[in-house]
Amino acid sequence: MGTAEAVLPATPTPGAVPVPRRIGARSGAGDRAFLAGTRLAALVVVGVIASVGLFLAVRAYPALAVAKWRFFTTQAWEPDIHHFGIGGVLIDTVLIAVVAIIVAVPVSLGLSLFISEIAPRGLQRVFVSLVDLMAAVPSVVFALWGLDFLQGHVIDIARWLSTWFGWIPFFHVTAPGVSSPLSSSSVYSASTFVVGLTVSLMVIPIACSVMREAFSQAPVGEREAAYALGSSRWGMITSVVIPFGKGGIIGGTMLGLGRALGETIAVYLIISPTYQINWHILQSGGHSISALIALQNGDADSFGISALMAAGLALFALTLLINFGASAIVARSRSGAESDG
């Protein structure tokens, strides 16, 4: 069965010059077929992935040919009269993602440090699988919770923020009669803020698992050295764990950002769609590219579909860019990728 040919030389006669042995093994037919098969599978995978971008680009072309660069600046979505663009939607997408990241990153940083440094050894695995479970909870469940539970409770916070911090442009709310304490709270619902909070729950497990993995790879020797120099645990974390896990922190944040940019269901359910830029994150109204696709898909004619494909292409390019950056950063910080038993 073996095809690895390690030809043993005849017992060397004294005085004869030893001929160097060929070390590599010539692969047999089975191996060649095996390697070709795996290579084929990899090719298929890459082909499928490439065709995602290709099909989107081909389908988006008619719309992009009409809209040209105005596609990135127009703040409206009326493909029927050839007046459409993602100028507003793109900014609103980014706003939602930024809110989600601002909430999620401190929490996931704390969570990952807690799991890797503070939690008792025996409970670590339990916490890790809880985080995995949180990652596996469908986004529709978070979205339902955000719509039905979180929104009602967040309105008070939004009102408080806009009352006391309204001088910060983002927290300003402009609506007739909003300064009156008796005004309806509906101006604070269906806002970028509520959606961002909901999406942050989906970002936390993703960011946390990347960060925790990076933290747990901080070398034991340096940890012990910090302790031996009289450091407290927090001192050890700031001087050893966080510097070693910096790549993981950045990479996890960027992966979370990619996730937040692409979230569909929460935005689809909660937000009241607008196509203009809404800088006031506490105020009702906002949008995201993925929710635009989900909402408009049903009643779009072929040109409308093409416009949606163009929006999808923009989202594809944006998230791919962020994900490439994230995986490059994470990969650079990763060490010990292989193990020896």
Next chain:
Amino acid sequence: MSIIHMPEARPGTVPVPPAAPPRRRLHGVRRDTLVDAAGAAVTGVCVSALLFGRLAALSGPIGFVVVAYGVFILVYAVLVSLRDDGPAIRDAVMTAMLTSAACLAFAALVLVITFTIWRGRTALAHANFFTQDMSKAGPLAPITVGGVAHALVGTLWMIGIALILSVPLGLVCAVYLDQTRSRPALFVRTIVEAMTALPTILAGLFIYASWILTLGYQESGLAAALALSIMMLPYMIRTSDLVLRLVPNNIREASSALGAPRWRTVWHVVLPTARSGLATAVILATARGIGEASPVLLTAGFTTYINADPVHGPMVSLPLEALKLVASGEPTYVVRGFACAALLLFLILALFALARFIGGRGPGHLSRGQERRALRASAGDARRLARAASPGGM
């Protein structure tokens, strides 16, 4: 972490054994810390209770918790400062804050799960919810009519087809990544990693653009399954790649040294060693695929009837059904939507329990049954070898 050594007896002096200092506890939480934290927590809640509604015009449960937490951290820092100095105070406060970040995240998880089940409890209590479809249940129909059997059937079809498509392809691609350390493999790995976080709606949009618009097929369960498998494929490859990397190199080298070709090494050594991890990868990919609504939203259409034919006619999955029911806003539909989401959560929890049950062990670690089987096999080998070596054997 730190280790305390007892001082060694110096030569020449008589060691004095008694009066050994009490051993310090090195692990676990000290009682002082617990007492401080409990006192600070009580103070926080009390201050908050006084401020809210009595001394100041504050209201709202979230504000209450925030104020109580702020007071807790302050009082805790003061209490620790009575006994310790700067670095120890910072350590104590930061430990409390990191712990509370973890508590916040887990509390949110528990809240989401219990709230979903609680909101859907009335529909979940009726058997018809699991056995009927929504075709006869109008917006005003009582909760005892109609159910989500059609979505359950749809989910099973879609995930089944998606698994058939993505698991073999994903596994073989992971083996490729494992077997070659060339530049193309690096390229494939980078692309796959970047694709794991691709917005799921784009998988749906791609299938919509290619399968439905270009090839002219109808919206169907099969189209949704294709979209799901495109979404699951990078995830499947990445997790199995990580698992395969954990297979120790020395047993691969042992296999090669015994003269096995590569495909035999992979088939008989690498894959069996990583079996439990690979099963976990498949199960987690399933859990992810089951819960995803947005690829299905674009590709499956929508129906209220049970459709057991994945190739023809619209089909609906559990997350999509939950989404549509809640988005309708009708009270009975909303309850059904939450029940649908709860059912989905139960499925995912079950898959998760299964994954922990199968994949709780590292690569190469055997369960008790597998260990017994391996022992029996090697005992058989030993007997066979002994028989072959004995002069009367063979």
